[in-house]
Amino acid sequence: MTTPDSNAQDGIAVETGAEAFLELLNASGVKYIFINPGSDILPILEAAARFKHLGRTAPELVMCQHESLAMTTAHGYFMASGKPQVVLVHLDLGTLQVGGALHNAQRGNAGIVLCAGRPPWTFEGELPGGRSILVDFRTEQFDQAAPVRQYVKWDYDLRCNENIQHVVQRAFQVAGTEPCGPVYLTFARELLMQKMTAVRPLPQDKYGPAISPQADPSALREAARLLATARSPLFITGQVGRHPEAIAPFVKLAETVAARVIAPGIRMNFPNTHPLWSESPANPYLKDADVILTVDTTVPYAPVQARPSPRAKIVCIDIDPIKADMPTYSFPADIRIQADSSKAIPALLDAVQKMMDRESLRSAQERLSRFKEEDGLRREKWRKSALARASQRPIASEWLSYCLGQEIGEDVVMVHEAISYWSDTSRHIARTRPGTEYRADGSSLGWGLGCAIGVKLATKDRTVVCLTGDGSFLYGHPTAALWTAANYDAPFLNIIFNNGGYLTMDRIMDNTYGPNSYSSKLPKRLATSFLPCPDYAMLARASGAWAEKVEDPARLPTAIKDGLRHVREGQPAVLDVVLARA
Numbered sequence: 001m002t003t004p005d006s007n008a009q010d011g012i013a014v015e016t017g018a019e020a021f022l023e024l025l026n027a028s029g030v031k032y033i034f035i036n037p038g039s040d041i042l043p044i045l046e047a048a049a050r051f052k053h054l055g056r057t058a059p060e061l062v063m064c065q066h067e068s069l070a071m072t073t074a075h076g077y078f079m080a081s082g083k084p085q086v087v088l089v090h091l092d093l094g095t096l097q098v099g100g101a102l103h104n105a106q107r108g109n110a111g112i113v114l115c116a117g118r119p120p121w122t123f124e125g126e127l128p129g130g131r132s133i134l135v136d137f138r139t140e141q142f143d144q145a146a147p148v149r150q151y152v153k154w155d156y157d158l159r160c161n162e163n164i165q166h167v168v169q170r171a172f173q174v175a176g177t178e179p180c181g182p183v184y185l186t187f188a189r190e191l192l193m194q195k196m197t198a199v200r201p202l203p204q205d206k207y208g209p210a211i212s213p214q215a216d217p218s219a220l221r222e223a224a225r226l227l228a229t230a231r232s233p234l235f236i237t238g239q240v241g242r243h244p245e246a247i248a249p250f251v252k253l254a255e256t257v258a259a260r261v262i263a264p265g266i267r268m269n270f271p272n273t274h275p276l277w278s279e280s281p282a283n284p285y286l287k288d289a290d291v292i293l294t295v296d297t298t299v300p301y302a303p304v305q306a307r308p309s310p311r312a313k314i315v316c317i318d319i320d321p322i323k324a325d326m327p328t329y330s331f332p333a334d335i336r337i338q339a340d341s342s343k344a345i346p347a348l349l350d351a352v353q354k355m356m357d358r359e360s361l362r363s364a365q366e367r368l369s370r371f372k373e374e375d376g377l378r379r380e381k382w383r384k385s386a387l388a389r390a391s392q393r394p395i396a397s398e399w400l401s402y403c404l405g406q407e408i409g410e411d412v413v414m415v416h417e418a419i420s421y422w423s424d425t426s427r428h429i430a431r432t433r434p435g436t437e438y439r440a441d442g443s444s445l446g447w448g449l450g451c452a453i454g455v456k457l458a459t460k461d462r463t464v465v466c467l468t469g470d471g472s473f474l475y476g477h478p479t480a481a482l483w484t485a486a487n488y489d490a491p492f493l494n495i496i497f498n499n500g501g502y503l504t505m506d507r508i509m510d511n512t513y514g515p516n517s518y519s520s521k522l523p524k525r526l527a528t529s530f531l532p533c534p535d536y537a538m539l540a541r542a543s544g545a546w547a548e549k550v551e552d553p554a555r556l557p558t559a560i561k562d563g564l565r566h567v568r569e570g571q572p573a574v575l576d577v578v579l580a581r582a
Contacts, residue, residue, distance in 0.1 A: 002554065004155075004363075004552070005153075005204045008118065008442045009202070010197065010198040011198040011199050011200030012049025012198060012199055012200070012245070013197065013198055014042060014196050014197070014198060014199050015050075015195065015197075016047060016190040016192065016193055016194060016195060016196060017043070017080075017161045017164065017187075017191045017192045017194045017196060017227045017514065018043035018044045018046065018047035018181075018192040018193070019047040019050070019196070019199075020161060020164055020165075020199035021044060021047070021052070021164065021187075021192070021215055022044070022047055022048060022051060022058045022059065023087060023199050023459070024164065024168040024199065024201055025058075025480050025524075026057055026058065026059070026187065026201075027053050027201035027202075027204070028084075028168075028172045028204070029083060029185065030059045030085070030086050030266060031060065031085070032059055032060050032061075032062050032085070032421065032457060032490045033059045033060070033062065033086045033087075033088050034062050034065075034071070034073050034077075034085065034087045034088070035061050035062065035064065035070060035087075035088040035089070036064050036065070036066065036067045036070050036089050036094055036097070036456075037063075037088075037090060038089070038090025038091055038093070038094060038117060038494055039092065039133070039135075039136075039189075039454070039539070040090060040091050040116075040117025040118065040120075040139075040189050041088060041116075041117045041189075041192070042189075042301050043129065043189060043192035044088065044192060044378060045061070045120075045194045048061055052577065056517050061084065062457075062484065063484065063487075063488075064450075064480060064484055064487050065477070065479070065480035065483060065484070066097065066098060066477040067087075067089045067090075067094045067095075067097035067247055068099050068100070068101040068446060068450070068477060068482055069099075069100075069293055069449070069450045069453075069476070069477050069480050069484065070085050070087045070088075070089065070096055070098070070099060070450075071098045071101035071102060071104075071105060071112065071114070071321045072101045072104070072446070072447045072448075072449070072450025072451050072454070073450040073451070073453045073454040073456060073457075073478070073484070074086070074087045074105075074110075074448070074452060075101070075104065075105050075110045075374050075450070075451055075454060076438065076450060076451030076454025076455040076458070077454035077455070077458045078110045078111055078112060078180075078454070079108075079110065079242075079266075079267075079438050079451070079454070079455065080413075080435065080438075080454065080455045080458035080459050081458045082242075083111070083176075084111035084112060084113055084175040084180070084453065085110075085112050085113070085454075086113045087112055087113070087114045087115065088116070089114070089115070090113045090115050090116065091116060091117055091118065091139050092116070092141050092144045092147075094116055095114070095144065095147065095148060095184075096147060097115050098114065099444070100113070100442070100443075100445070101410070101444060101446070101447065101450070102148060102151045102152075102182060102378065103151060103442045103443065103446050104441070104442030104443075104444050105151075105181070105182045105442070106151045106152070106181055106182060106442065107298065107440075107441045107442035107443070108176075108266060108440060108441040108442055109179045109180045109181055109239070109242075109461070110181065110439075111175040111176045111180035111182070112175060112179065112180060112181075112182040112183075112504070113171045113172060113175050113183055113185060114134040114143070114152070114182055114183065114184050114185070114188070115183075115184075115185045115186070116184070117140045117184040117186065117187060117188070117189060117192075118140075118144055118157060118187065118188050119131070119136055119137075119140040119188070120132075120136055120188055120189045120190055121188050121190055121438065122190060122493070123136070123137070124416070126230055126343060127190045127192075127193075127194075128190065128194070129188070129189035129190040129193035129194075130189075130190060141339075142392050144157075144186060145157070145184055145186065147275070147319070148292060148331055149184075149185050151182065152181065152182045152183050152184045153174050153175065153181045153182065153183055153390065154170070154171070154174040154175075154184070154571040155183065155184040155185070155186075155575065156170070156184075156186075157185075157186045157187070158185065158186065158187040158188075159195055160191070161191055161194055164191075164199065164519045165199055165200055165201055165202055165218050166202065167185070168204070168273060169187070169201070169202045169207045170207075171183050171326050172208075172209075173207060173208060173209055173210075173402055176207040176208070177210045178209075178210070178212040178317045178319045178340065179320045181325075182373065184385060186316075194512070197510075199559055208347070210338075212319065212340035212343070213319075213338060213340060213343075214319065214337050214339060214340065214343045215337045215338075215339035215343065215344035215347060215348070215349070216337060216339075217347075219335055220337070220344065220347055220408070221335045221351055222469070223293070223315040223317075223335050223337070223348060223351075224348055224351035224352045224354075224355050225355060226291045226313050226315060226334075226335075227253075227257050227259075227293065227315075227348075227352050228257065228352050228355035228356050228357075228360050229360060229381070229491070230259070230290055230291035231290055231363065232288050232289050232290045232291075233257050233258070233259035233260075233269075233289065233290070233291045233292075233293065233416075234260050234262070234279065234285050234292045235250075235253075235259045235260065235263075235287035235290070235292075235293045235295070235347065236261075236262045236263075236264060236282050236292065236293070236294045236300045236301070236402040237250070237261070237262070237263050237269045237270065237294070237295040237296055237297055237410070238263075238264070238265030238266060238267075238268055238269070238294075238295075238296055238297040238299075238441065239265050239267055239269070239284075239296035239297070239341075239441070240263075240265075240267070240270075240295045240296050240341050240448055241267025241268045241296075241434060241435075241437075242251065242267055242296070243270040243340070243341060243342035243433055245342055246341050246345050246433030246539050247268070247269065247270070247406060247434050248347075249345045249346045249349045250269075250295070250345050250421065251270060251271065252269065252349055253345060253348060253349045253352060254270070254274075254276050255276065255368065256349065256352055256353060256355050256364065257352060257356075257360075258276070258363075258364040258366075258368040258436045259276065259293070260276060260280065260285055260369035260371070261274070261277055261389070262278055262279075262280050262282040262285070263280075263458050263473065264280030264281070264422065264426075264439075264514055265275065265296075265297070265439070265441070266438060266439040266440060266441045267430075267434075267435075267437065267438065267439075268431045268433065268434055268435065268437040270397055271430075272426055272427075272430065272431050272432070273428075273430050273432055275368070275371045275372040275374075275375035275376075276319070276368070276371055276476065279336055279423060279426060279427070280422070280426075281301060281302070281305070281306075281433065282300065282301050282306070283301065283305050283306035284306075285308065285328070286301060286307060286308045286309070286312075287307075287308070287309055288307045289308060289309070289312050289468050290309070290311070290312055290313065291312065291313050291314075291315070291513055292308055292312055292313070292314045292315070293315045293317070294314070294315070294316045294317070294333075295317045295318070295341050295345070296315075296318055296341050297317065297318070298323065298406065298441055299331075300331060304334070305482065306334075306466075312323070313332065313334045313335075313453045314332060314333045314334050314335075314351065314372075315334065315335045315337070316331075316333040316335070316337065317335045317337045317341055317344050317345075317348075317445065318336075318337075318338065318339075318341075318342060319338065319339070320338070321333070321336045321337065321338050326336070339510060344360075347496065357373055359447070363538050375560045379427075382398075382427045383402070383430065385398055386398040386399055386401070386402035386428060387402070388551060389553075390554075391474065391476035391553055391554070392577055393551070393552075394551070394578050394580040394581075394582055395551070395553045395556065395577055395578060395579050395580065396419045396553075397424045397499075397580070397581070398428070399422075399426040399553055399578050400495075400497065400556060400577055401421065401424040401425045401429060401554065402428045403426065403556045403557050403560055404425070404428065404429050404465075404467075404495065404560060405428035405429040405430060406428055406557065407560045407561060408465055408496060409463075409563065410430055410431070410432050410433055410436065411433065411436070411462065411463075412432065412436065412462070412463045412464070412465055413437070413438070413455055413463070413464045413465070413561065414429065414436060414437045414438070414464075414465050414466075414467065414479055415436065415437075415438050415439075415448050415451045415455060415464065415465070415466040415467070415492075416437070416438065416448070416450045416466075416467050417440065417445070417447055417448030417451075417466070417467060417468045417476075418467040418468055418469050418470070418497040419469060419472065419473040419504050420446075420469060420474070420496075420497070420499065420504050421467075421469075421497050423560040425467060435459075438451060438455060442495060444473025444475075445471055445472045445474060445475040445476075445513050446474075446476040446477065447472070447476070448467070448468045448472055448473075448476055448489045448494075449466060449468065449473070449475060449476035449477070449478060449481035449482075450477075450481055450520050451466070451495065451550065452464050452465075452466035452481075452485075452490075452492040452494070453481060453484055453485050453488070453490045453492070454493075456485070456490040456491065456492050457488070457490050460489075463492075463493075463564065463567060463568060464491075464492040464493070464567075465492065465493045465494075465495065465564075466492050466495070467494075467495050467497065468493045468494060468495070468497065469496070469497050469498075469499065469504075469529075470496055470497070470498040470499065470501070470530060470536070471501070471502065473496050473536065474534075478536075478543065478574075479539065479542070479543045479562050482540055482543035482544055482545045482572050482574070483543050483544060485544075485545070485572040486506060486543070486544030486545065486572050487544070488572070490572075491566075491567045491570055491571055491572045491573070492567060492570070492572060492573075492574070493563045493564055493566075493572075493573045493574075493575070494540075494545075494573070494574045495560075495563075495575050495577060496536055496574065496575065496576045496577060497577060497579055498533065498536065498576050498577055498578050498579055499579045499581050500528040500529060500531045500533055500578075500581055501525070501528045501530045501531065501581075502528040505528045509522075509525075509528075516573065523526040535549070536549070536576040537549040537574060537576045538575065540574035540576075544571075544572065545572040545573055545574050545576040546562075546563070546566040546571050546572070546573045546574070547573065547575070547576065548562070548574075548575055548576070549564070549576045549578065550575055550577045550578065551577065551578045556577070559575055562577065563575050
């Protein structure tokens, strides 16, 4: 029997390629493998079982009953931890089943090592692990990686175990280098079953991700000059919150120049209780802004709706300011700086503070005072509007958001996929602390439930609340998601904003064809209505969650408290809140 020996001259003792793979994941600090298995990766299951039997360390296998769930869970864990995660699926079939979740990982810059078996090479008994059943012959494709190649930064098919340590380390290096993103690694069963004696992980300090870039000093000075003399500055950000340490200097920079801040993105980028915070989109403010700063923003505005004044000066700071993985990207900028925002923002703040003269400071202070007065008025208006709908049936989304805001503390982590209600929730649910809000930057629904599981696994001591529409709830494979949450100690509270269908699609239809479209004249819209709705609470209970359907607006505060209590006691919880359709 071999035993692990990390100090041995020949590396760590292993018996097979599968065991070598697990030890390399250990070396990269991997705690979980988010897996949906198949016959091609059985050697990894056997290796994990052997490690468990011998008391050896190995990543925990988190069983996800759908491949898309495995990817969204890994995505959530990456967002909360900043560390590349591992997804393991079955051949080309499991790879295809990952589906739109891979698109979200790409657009969200999620560092994920997506691994899949490939069909065995041999079929006459030449090697252990060769083709042994009929299906082994049906599954081979000419190029298994082709369907995902445009969604990943790197793909590779492991060809031998002699360099497995280099290949696996390369996967983590590419996935974890800014801009982070998914990579794809495949391996044949023969390699996983091949006999080995040892594996030598590469030193992390010599083969790790690249250091992210600092901003060009001269470009920063010019950007600072523009901001210091601005009369109507506007900030737009999407992902500055991926660097928690960048939020405080970003807030200070906004306060220094008294800039409105549009921060809808996929993180908690700017406190939504701050008087400089403004609702998304930036449309109402673009035409009057004389200096616009965009930071880590994928799409700052939709030109067909609104665009900056031709006289405005635009500064872009981004780890990838040209969005090289997007075929077309046509947003102007006078200064386009490639940099890590956590390094660039403090330097920019320092430069701005040194350049602000007495007149600039006075002007900024006047703007800030005006914004504070306006902010108090708008927040009181929002509060009164929500309270005025406290008894409305079906329940008003404003009232639901207000009730959530009263019960969800600022330490609670909120995963947000209630797309039609971003405005209501942003107005009423305070988000002020780094790492307390996550949204998808891609376009594929069904991300929220898995993300909530991943976030919970990464932040065991935090309460996690997931907001979904009924559409995104269904897309998220709720049976699989709630089962995984219940069985891997990852409880979260899911609030379903149940409007009976795809409300966002109805709104887009109305914007495209006008309020008198043929679609709007129908009593039930084609292909966007779920009516009559499934019993989501019953589905949740069948999957191990506590659940309740809420139709009485007076019941909401107590129901939310009940759901949070069950989650804090260790059980996933679902509230199906039936809302007015529009």
